[in-house]
Amino acid sequence: MEQSGQREEFTRWAQAAQPQLLRGAVLLTCDQQRAEDLVQEALTKVAIRWSRLRTTSPHAYARKVIYHDHVSSWRKRRHEVLTATEVDEPQARPEPERRILVLEALRALTPRQRAVIVLRYFDDLTERETADVLGVSVGTVKSQTHLSLRRLREAAPELAEFLREESR
Numbered sequence: 001m002e003q004s005g006q007r008e009e010f011t012r013w014a015q016a017a018q019p020q021l022l023r024g025a026v027l028l029t030c031d032q033q034r035a036e037d038l039v040q041e042a043l044t045k046v047a048i049r050w051s052r053l054r055t056t057s058p059h060a061y062a063r064k065v066i067y068h069d070h071v072s073s074w075r076k077r078r079h080e081v082l083t084a085t086e087v088d089e090p091q092a093r094p095e096p097e098r099r100i101l102v103l104e105a106l107r108a109l110t111p112r113q114r115a116v117i118v119l120r121y122f123d124d125l126t127e128r129e130t131a132d133v134l135g136v137s138v139g140t141v142k143s144q145t146h147l148s149l150r151r152l153r154e155a156a157p158e159l160a161e162f163l164r165e166e167s168r
Contacts, residue, residue: 038070
């Protein structure tokens with residue numbers, strides 16, 4: 001495929017993938033601006049490698065870039081205490097009260113726990129896919145999921161029934 005054809009193919013893919021990547025990044029970071037930056041960085045890295053990624057899984061690669069760039073940033077700022085303001089989700093918002101509760105509960109998790117929950121339940125990845133993105137074993141994903149769901153139930157008892165349904 002010629003260069004301009006690959007460019008057009010990447011542009012179509014990026015436009016289709018951006019809303020889902022942004023939603024996952026917003027939930028991961030609890031910060032709209034940081035999420036937009038992460039998605040932009042991921043799309044740039046995918047574009048550079050498009051000729052190789054276009055036949056495999058560019059979406060999985062972009063998700064992995066978002067997670068790893070996020071981890072790198074919070075490791076550098078580990079001692080800083082950040083508080084996020086209300087995050088605008090790029091898609092339709094079901095039940096604003098539940099959305100606020102979920103975002104507040106997600107903030108109570110560690111960054112790795114939040115990543116496990118976002119990848120498993122918001123991006124609908126399998127345990128194996130989540131393990132691949134995070135670079136950990138499937139057993140770690142299972143234990144982190146269990147601990148994260150318990151911590152979410154404690155942080156937001158109002159969501160307990162909703163979380164029971166999600167963990168099935």
